[in-house]
Structures are given as structure tokens and as C-alpha cells.
Amino acid sequence: MRVLLVEDDELLGDAVKTHVARQGHAVDWAQNLDDAEANLAAARFDLILLDLRLPDGFGIDILKRLRARRDATPVIIMTAHDQVADRIEGLNAGADDYLVKPVDLGELQARIHAVARRYGASALPEVVLGATRVFPSERRIVGEDGQDIGLSSREWALLDRLLSRRQAIFSKSQLEDALYDFGAEVESNTVEVYVSRLRRKLGKEVIETVRGLGYRISPHV
Structure with missing residues (x-):
């Protein structure tokens, strides 16, 4: 799969990118909304790993725009926002899954596999x-x-x-x-x-x- 990682934290972003790449996926890493949108305009992705709080806005806005244009690319939210209301908002906006930081890489891998089983060749x-x-x-x-x-x-x-x-x-x-x-x-x-x-x-x-x-x-x- 080709994965877009949207995450502004350097340490977490590097760890996630390295781990996901080792599972056999190509990973593009965007650290703000503008770069994420540029990536989405330039290529087709099979999965998006999306942080909600970014330096230039909120990741959920990307998710809402994707779904508004009927783009069904799977999205897994990764965020420090652990309130039930935040999870509900993310899922209602069209997210396929939701992970609360700190992210366990083993759990992330399992969530990616679960999404992959529902979409694309890995299904x-x-x-x-x-x-x-x-x-x-x-x-x-x-x-x-x-x-x-x-x-x-x-x-x-x-x-x-x-x-x-x-x-x-x-x-x-x-x-x-x-x-x-x-x-x-x-x-x-x-x-x-x-x-x-x-x-x-x-x-x-x-x-x-x-x-x-x-x-x-x-x-x-």
C-alpha cells in the first residue's frame, strides 16, 4: 500500500514511518495541512494516518474534505485527544479507526492490517x-x-x-x-x-x- 502519514511530531512521525515502511508499504510524510493537501493532490493513497492537531489547523478538516468529495480512502486517526466526544466526531466525520497517543506500534500495525482486509488487494x-x-x-x-x-x-x-x-x-x-x-x-x-x-x-x-x-x-x- 501507499500510505500518507500526517503527523507534526518529529519523533513519533519518524518511528511510525520507519515501522510502516518495514511492513512493506511506501510512506509519504506530511507535517502540516498544506503539505498533506499537496500530497493528496499529487498521488493516490491507499491509507491515511492522520493526526488531528497540526501547526496550521486541524486534521479533521482534511477528513471532512475527503468525504465531501466522496473520496473513500481509508483514514486512521492518531491523536492525543482521548475524550469520547473527540472519537465520536472523528468517526462521524468518516474515519475508519481511531488510535490514542502514545501510539503502540504493534497495535498500529494490527489496525492497519484490519483496514487493509476491508479495502484493496489486502482484502x-x-x-x-x-x-x-x-x-x-x-x-x-x-x-x-x-x-x-x-x-x-x-x-x-x-x-x-x-x-x-x-x-x-x-x-x-x-x-x-x-x-x-x-x-x-x-x-x-x-x-x-x-x-x-x-x-x-x-x-x-x-x-x-x-x-x-x-x-x-x-x-x-
Whole structure:
């Protein structure tokens, strides 16, 4: 998944970004409302981790604007506001979950997995790709011999995007968007490299190249 973290606390933000990235997700970090809105205008995100009190306003305003334009991107609120009324306001505004600071990273990971099971590719309990079985919510792949197949964070990010709409063709730029957080250098052959790695691990027939258009999960697996 591509995750937008909106958090102004340097220590917490760095800890959350590092932890979420280690779970195989691309993370963009905004520390105020303006930067968050700029990120949302520039890319599509699969999940938003949203602080409510920011230097230039309130995070709940972002949530309300998202829902007003019928943007259903999942949102998990992270805030020091622990009053029941605050939770009710956040959930009524359209949040999918609510965490009170200090945030336990293990609990955050569990909440992210719970949201992922309800949305996108990770909602699939099991996907069969040729001779392999993929369990997206568990970040686990089992090969033909019954052994686990390990993927890197970027390999998971690419596979997640391809599985999010299994019959869809994704352009190179769309897959690059899934692979990188903002500020990361994009090399011209990066998508090809990671497609090649996935084919080597999952089977060369799993990902189909559609000439002139991009890549997709092969309809024949």
C-alpha cells in the first residue's frame, strides 16, 4: 500500500514511518495541512494516518474534505485527544479507526492490517498465482514446494498494486507511483527490475507485459 502519514511530531512521525515502511508499504510524510493537501493532490493513497492537531489547523478538516468529495480512502486517526466526544466526531466525520497517543506500534500495525482486509488487494484472504499462494494481509507467499517465498518491501508494493485490480493493465508510471515515496529517486528501469524479480520468485507467467501499455497479472494464471 501507499500510505500518507500526517503527523507534526518529529519523533513519533519518524518511528511510525520507519515501522510502516518495514511492513512493506511506501510512506509519504506530511507535517502540516498544506503539505498533506499537496500530497493528496499529487498521488493516490491507499491509507491515511492522520493526526488531528497540526501547526496550521486541524486534521479533521482534511477528513471532512475527503468525504465531501466522496473520496473513500481509508483514514486512521492518531491523536492525543482521548475524550469520547473527540472519537465520536472523528468517526462521524468518516474515519475508519481511531488510535490514542502514545501510539503502540504493534497495535498500529494490527489496525492497519484490519483496514487493509476491508479495502484493496489486502482484502483478499488468499490469491492463487500459478503454483504459488499469496496471503496479502499476512504478507506471506507459499511456493509450490510449501516453502515461504520472501519479498522485499518494494516487491510487495508492486504486487499489491497489480493485485488491487487483477485484470487491469497498469502503466509504468502507475507502478512507479506505488514503488516510491516522494523525494525518492526514480530510475528509468526500476519497474522492469522489480517485475523481473517477481517473475523469478513467483513464476515468469504470473505477470504479463502488455506491449505499449504496461503490466498486469496474467489472466491465464
